[in-house]
Amino acid sequence: MQRSDIIYETALCSRVRWRHSKCDLCREGCALGALQLSPQLLLDEDQCTNCGICISRCPNGVFWSQRLGDSVIAQEIARLSSDKGIRTVVFSCSRSGQSDDNSIFLPCLGRLTENLLLVPFAFGANRVEIRWPECNGCTYEKCLSHLELVLFFGSKLTAMIGKEDGCILVTKVGKYLGPLSLPDRLSRRDLFHKFRVEATQTVAAFFPEFGNSHQKETWAQFVGAKRAYLLKLLRTFPRHTATCVTTENMPLASIAINSSCVGCPVCSTLCPTGALERIEKSDGVDIYFRPDICVGCKICQEACLFQAISILPTYELQSLVTGKRQHLAHLKRKNCTKCATDFLGFEEEICPTCRHEQGDVALSLTRRG
16 A cells, blocks of 8 residues: 655644634545544545645645655656647646646646646746546546636736736546545455554644654744745746736735734734734834735634734735735834723724723613613
8 A cells, every 4th residue: 555645734734723724625625535634634644645636725835745746747847848849738637548648647637736737838838738537426526626726826827927818728538537446345454554543643632743744843934835836936937917816715815904903923923824924123013914925824814803804805916926025014012091001003092901891881881871
């Protein structure tokens, strides 16, 4: 039984960073149930087939692979482009029955990422063709729900780098070869493996660091391999036109901070990539945001007790290239005129606690009236 080649960085996982996160994209997309998110992120290395779909589905970049990572597949694309002069790069499913020495075969088309759709253009191709078979009944069928989003994102990115409409072409082809052969019952080896997995899960519940030899400290912040490669790719293109996209369900976000912010470090601490930065100064606190490394996990918005953060409906894709840090807010150090407590705020003169108490009193008087 082949051991998994998938490496996962738990410090980037939304569920690890904030236990109330409802993110379920990787587990939902794993056809064989090799991923578990509760009580801790765990990968069943014996069940995993190295399809790499988790790499595509996770916006945070938790997963990557030394054997089938985006940069490795890019090397094969580069070989086709340089050695054979291929100008149309074809992606095919390895179980589609297609036979073509000039195609890039993936375990499932659900493995495609926005990076893989861009790579061919970086090496001189003028078109990408995706040969999509009839997938009804395929083991990986449910994994394709994410592919439409990847194709949409890829089309917007190619528009930004100046490619013509239709440069990413989807072609329907024949049926796949049939589902993967999976055991109908547990073998002796699988039975012992089941016991081992259950024991691992029990230990992980008490020792969160157990089970992943690649884990960084929980609050480490860094850009995942997938986003880092996308930023590198985009900078290889000389032209970047203004292109705006909706942020709904996208691995991107533009954010704004309102006057409810109290300057606490919750959002900047929970942010997996460090896109939000809180800097202490003598007169207060400044909050900065880097849209190029934000992956749209929305932890900052969901975890803010004061509902001070909002996700804007649109995102300018050029932000991925410029890498400019945006100044979102400056909160001043103040002394509450009512209780004399020090606090951080904008123009208000009383602290959040006193404002809350005033609101309770006003509500009580309204109800009595």
